[in-house]
Amino acid sequence: MYIRKLIAKYFPEQLKIFLSRRFYKFRMLYEINQLDKYREKYSSISFSKKAKLANIWLSKFPEQAHFNYEPVGHWLKNIVTKPAGIIEIGGWRGDLALRALSSFDHIIAWHNYDLLEFNEYQKCTDTRYKLITLDQDIWHKSLDYRYNALIATHMIEHICWKELTQLIGWIPREIRTVLFEAPIPLSGEHISWKGDYSSHVLEKGWEQVINEMKNNDFLLDYSVDNTYIFRR
DSSP, X not given: OHHHHHHHHHSOHHHHHHHHHHHHHHHHHHHHHHHHHXXXXXXXXXXXXXXXXXXXXXXXXXXXXXXXXXXXXXXXXXXXXXXXXXXXXXOTTTHHHHHHXXXXXXXXXXXXXXXXXXXXXXXXXXXXXXXXXXXXOGGGOXXXXXXXXXXXXXXXXXXXXXXXXXXXXXXXXXXXXXXXXXXXXXXXXXXXXXXXXXOOOOOOOHHHHHHHHHHTTOEEEEEETTEEEEEO
């Protein structure tokens, strides 16, 4: 930020544009390098460190809501049992909850389990919504509420395959349907995210996810683009 202010104050307009672009390019390269280091060390990073990083990223990059609402609306309207108790994993600031709760009265609870601490960035103020800050990986927790549907949009690509299998194996029997959305390939056993401007780490693709869900009694019910809906 200081360098940008110096450029804006002391350099001619065309040079300002050139220097700003160069600064942006080198900043991007630096951040990608840091993300690659994060991926390399991912398996040894503690839960508390991941939570700390998530809250830092929240302050730096608050707009992280990525979801395709059309299949989510289809899922809530036609597949999720009514009344609906929704558990969302990695719901960030509650953007999806805000949209869904404004559209569906049959949702009686929408609880967002996330690494984030309660913060002023939260968007959803509906009384049915709650941010629940995790103090350990969710697959090590016992839930106090009986949910019947689980959703995670742009979350599973941020955990490794071992963690995803633990998550899938943990899903309570009361949960009859799951919606995952993630920008991962159709298939892959050793996916590399090196050089990607993201914190993605998942090593496998949708074919492998579908098979793992099947091993836990969830069959693929519907899919479109990067959204896959399962039920048992």
